[in-house]
Amino acid sequence: MKPKLASLLTKGKALFLAYDQGLEHGPTDFNDDNIDPIYIIKIAREGGYNGVIFQKGIAEKYASEIKKSKVPLIVKLNGKTKLAPGDPISPGLCTVSEAQKLGAKAVGYTLYIGSEHEAEIFKEFEKIERDAHKKGIPVIAWVYPRGKGTEGKSKEELLAYATRTGLELGADIVKVHVDVDAKALAWAVKAAGKVKVVAAGGSKLSEDELISKVKEYMAAGCSGLAIGRNVWQASDPLALTKKLKKAVFG
C-alpha cells in the first residue's frame, strides 16, 4: 500500500515536534516544564504541528492526551541511551503493529551509517519498513553518519551519503542533522531524489540564528523540520513556533 504522506504535510511541507530526547540523551535536556509529556502535547496542539514524535512508552501512557490533542502521532520505533558504549546501534522498541494501534500516522527509525553495526541496523530497518509499507504507514528515517567508518570523511560527503541512503533504502522522509553550507545541503537534497528531506533542529540556538538557518534549509530544498529542544526549551514556544511556521511554509 502506498504510504499515506498527505495527512502529515502542509503544502508538501512539515513541521514536526520531536520529543525522543528523554531516551536518547536522558532527562538532562529537560526542565520542570518540558520534562512532562503533557507540556509537549500542549505545544504541539496549540502550535499546530504536523506531528509529534514519541517513543512507545510515552505514546501509551499519554494516549488519551495525545488523542484529544488531534496532533498526528509519530512513533519512534527504535532508541538507545547515550550511555550505550561503542559504535551506535538503536534496537527496535516497538513494532509497526503496536504503533498503528497507538494511532501513529508515521513511524521513525534511526540508522547509523558507518557504524560497525550498520549491517544489523539495515536489516532491522528493512523489516520495519516492509511492515509499515504493507499498512500504508510512512517511514521517517533518521540517517546519522556515526562510528568508526565515518572518521576522516567530510561533513558534506557524509550528509549527501545520509540522504541518499534514505532513498536507496526506501524511506519516505529522511531526517538529517544539517551541518554544511547551503550548496552542500542542496546537493544532499538532490541526492535524496523523490524522498523528502527534513532537518533536525539540534541543540538550542538563539531564535534569530535558528530562524535564519531554517530559511536556509528551506531555500536549499528541505521539506521541513523535526525540531525539539529549540522549541520546548524556548521561553515562549508558541511565539517561536509561529516564526518557524512562517519560515517553513512561507
Add this chain to the structure above:
Amino acid sequence: MKPKLASLLTKGKALFLAYDQGLEHGPTDFNDDNIDPIYIIKIAREGGYNGVIFQKGIAEKYASEIKKSKVPLIVKLNGKTKLAPGDPISPGLCTVSEAQKLGAKAVGYTLYIGSEHEAEIFKEFEKIERDAHKKGIPVIAWVYPRGKGTEGKSKEELLAYATRTGLELGADIVKVHVDVDAKALAWAVKAAGKVKVVAAGGSKLSEDELISKVKEYMAAGCSGLAIGRNVWQASDPLALTKKLKKAVFG
C-alpha cells in the same frame, strides 16, 4: 489490554518482598532460615506484602505454598549469576505465558542501561513487555545503570536516566537503586512521568537508617519499595514490616 496494576497496590502504593537474590548473588546472602523459600512466603503472607518476587524455579516448586499464602506473585522473568563476566546482560528465563500459568499478577525484568549489551537487552524487554501487556499483566522494570557506558557519569544523572528509561520504554513500574539525595530523587520521580517509581531496599542497614530512608523516598514521590535482604535478614521481619508499612502507606 490495560495492565491491571490495582490488585498490586494499596492506596496507589506498594511494598514488595524481593527474593531473587539466590540467583543474582548466590546463597551468600542467606542464613539457615531465609535460604528456604517457605520462610519468605510466610513473611510475605503474615506481613501482608503487596507481592512477593520469585524466579520461575521457586514459583514452580513452591507453587502450592505461594497459592495458599494468597500473596500476589511477581515472577522475575530474567536473571543472571553475579559470576557472569563482562558487561551485564540478564537473559529471559521464563515467558509471560509461563508466569501467567503460575498465577503471576505482575512480571519483572532487569535492564542494564550503559551496558555494551544494552541493545540486546532492550530488544528482549520490548518483546516481553508486548506479551505482558497483551494479557493485561503489569511490567516492573528493574532499570540499573551499569557497565562501560556509565563510567564518569554522576549518580544523579544516572538515576533520572534510569527512571526516564522506564517511561520511554513503556514499563508500568520502574524499580531503581536510590543512591542520591531527596532533591535528585524527586527529579528522577518526575522524569518517570506517569510511571510509578519503586525503590530497591539494597543491602542490610540498621532499622532506623532504613526507615528514615524509606520516609525520604516516599516524600520524594516514590510509590513504594521492593525490599528483600533488609526484611528477611532482620531478626524480626514482621516487626520491621510494620514500620515499613507505616513509612510507605502512612
Add this chain to the structure above:
Amino acid sequence: MKPKLASLLTKGKALFLAYDQGLEHGPTDFNDDNIDPIYIIKIAREGGYNGVIFQKGIAEKYASEIKKSKVPLIVKLNGKTKLAPGDPISPGLCTVSEAQKLGAKAVGYTLYIGSEHEAEIFKEFEKIERDAHKKGIPVIAWVYPRGKGTEGKSKEELLAYATRTGLELGADIVKVHVDVDAKALAWAVKAAGKVKVVAAGGSKLSEDELISKVKEYMAAGCSGLAIGRNVWQASDPLALTKKLKKAVFG
C-alpha cells in the same frame, strides 16, 4: 504437566550411570571394553541402575539394546568436545521431542555458570526446560561453575551457587561436582530447596575412597549419584555397583 520423577527413583534416591564422556572428553577415557556402548548398557541393566545417560547418537544407534535392557534412558541434550576453546558453552544437540521418541525418562543439560556465554546458555536451557515440562519429562541440570567469572571464588561458594541455580532456574534434579567438605555440601543441598542434588562421580578413585565419599555425600543430603568412569573403568563394575547401591540406598 508435573515432571514424572518417580520412575527414576528408588526410595527417593537415584544411582545413574553416566556415559557422555565420549563427547565431553573423547575416547581417552575408554578401554577396549568400555568404548562399546553395549558394555555400558550391560552394566546398567545387570547393576540395576536408575538410569543410563547417553547422547542422542548412542541412544539412536543402540536403541534396541537400550530398550531391551529396560534401563530408564536419560538423554543428554547438549554437549561439546573438550577441544572447543575459550569459555565453555555446550549447544543443544537433541530436542526434547527427539529424546521423548527415543524413550527418554529424563533429559540432561549442562549449564556453565560464570562462563562468558552464561546468558546464551541460560536461554537455551530455559527453552528446553519448558519443552520438557510440557511433556512431564524431568530435567536434570548439570550445573558447573566454569570460565572467567569463577576466578578467585571459593569452591564452597561456587558449589552452593550451582545448586541454588538449579532451583532458581527450575530444574528437577541438579548434578554437581562435589569438591568441598561435608558441611559445605550440606549447605549446598539446602540451597537447592526442593530440588534433588546428585553428585557426579568424577575421575577414577580407589574403591574405598569412592565409597567413603559417597557415604559422605548421602549423609550431607544428596539424593544420589551420576557416576561413570569409576564404574565402567572398574575391574568388576557389578561388584562396585553393589557397594554403591548400599551407600546410596542404605
Add this chain to the structure above:
Amino acid sequence: MKPKLASLLTKGKALFLAYDQGLEHGPTDFNDDNIDPIYIIKIAREGGYNGVIFQKGIAEKYASEIKKSKVPLIVKLNGKTKLAPGDPISPGLCTVSEAQKLGAKAVGYTLYIGSEHEAEIFKEFEKIERDAHKKGIPVIAWVYPRGKGTEGKSKEELLAYATRTGLELGADIVKVHVDVDAKALAWAVKAAGKVKVVAAGGSKLSEDELISKVKEYMAAGCSGLAIGRNVWQASDPLALTKKLKKAVFG
C-alpha cells in the same frame, strides 16, 4: 521452478546498466544529471539495455517510470555503505517477494569471499537463492574476494575462485571485477561451468580502453557486462552504448 533467464538475454548475452553506486559509494560518483534515477532509466530505455539494476528504494519510488520504460528491472537485494568499517558484509535490504512485486526479472546479491563474515553472507544468500528459484527468478551473484582472507592471494586465483563460487553456490549469473589477463579470465569463465559470467564495468575509463577491454572479456567467454559509471558518467551515454552493444553482441 527453472530460473527464467531468457527474457534477460539477447543471443545468450546481456548488457546490464548498474546503478547501485548511490548506496555502495555514496553520491560522490554522481553529477547533476546522473544523480537522478530518471536520467538512468532514460539511458536504459533508449540504449535498449537488457536490464537496469536498482536498490529497492529507487525501484519503489520510481516504479512508474521504470514500468513505462519497459526495461527489465533487476533489484539488488543487499547493500551497504562504503563507510561500514571492518571486513565487508552486505545485509539483505529487500526480499525476493518484494522484488517480485516491484516487477523484478532478476535479483542481485553481493557475496564477499574471504571476508570474516563469509559464513553469514553465504547463509543469507542461500535463503534468497532458494526463495528466488522457487519463483523462477534468476539470481545474479556479485562475487567479490575481499577482506582479511584474501591477503597474499593472486588476482588470478581469486577471480577463478569467485566465478567457481557462483557455480558451487547455485547462482545463475556471476558478476565479477575483471583485473586479470585474457588467459586467466578464460580460466575463470571455465571454472563457472554452466553459469554465465558477467564483467563489472568498474571506474571510468577512456572509451577506447573500455571497448577494447570489453572485446577481450567477450573473447574470453564472458556473457556480457553489468556497467554503470562508464556509461552514465559519459558525455554521450547512448553513443557509448552503441559501441558496447557491438562489442558484446557482435
Add this chain to the structure above:
Amino acid sequence: MKPKLASLLTKGKALFLAYDQGLEHGPTDFNDDNIDPIYIIKIAREGGYNGVIFQKGIAEKYASEIKKSKVPLIVKLNGKTKLAPGDPISPGLCTVSEAQKLGAKAVGYTLYIGSEHEAEIFKEFEKIERDAHKKGIPVIAWVYPRGKGTEGKSKEELLAYATRTGLELGADIVKVHVDVDAKALAWAVKAAGKVKVVAAGGSKLSEDELISKVKEYMAAGCSGLAIGRNVWQASDPLALTKKLKKAVFG
C-alpha cells in the same frame, strides 16, 4: 525414519567420488578436464562409484547429467572457501528438502571440532541431521579437528575424537582424514561404534602409495573411501578406480 544406507553400499562398504573441492579449495585443484563437472559424472558412472558428492549449485545445474548417470547423488550441505579467515565454520548452503528434490541419496556436512565456532557448528548440524533422519536420508559427517582448540593434541587422539563425535552426534557415516598408523586408526574405528568410518583420499599420491594406504584403512576396519583428487587428477581415473575397488571391496 531409519536412514536408508543400503542403497549407498556394496557389501556394506562404499567408494564415493568427492568433488566439493571447487568451493573448499578453489579451482587450483583443477585442470582443463576435471574443472568440468561432466568429466566427474562420467568417471563416477563408468567407474561404478557408490555416490558422487556435489554442492547444491553443481547438483542443480548438472541435474540432468547426474540423473542420466544413475550414480547416487550425495549433496554436501555446507561449505566455505579456504579464504575465510579465522577458526573454521562452514555454513549450510542447501537444505535437506532441496537436496531431496535434487534426488540426493545422502547428505554431507562438515564439522570442525576444536574450532571456536564448534557450538554453532554443532547446532546447525543437529538441525540438518534431524531433518534428514525424518526423511530417512543418511547423514555423512565430515569431522575434522581444526582451529585453536586442537593445538598440542596428538593426531591419534584427534582422530579417535573425530570418529567418536560422529557416533555421539548421530551421524550414519563419519568421514575423516587419516594421518595415523594402523593401530590408531583401528582404535578410531572402534570409537565410532556402529557408525561407519570412511577415509578421505586427501591430496595426490602415487598410485602405489594410495592403494597401499587404502588397504591399510580397510584392514583397520574402515568402510570405504570418499576420494576426489587422487581419482580425477589421475591420468587414467578408471584404471585407478578398478584398483581402488579391489582394495575396498576385495
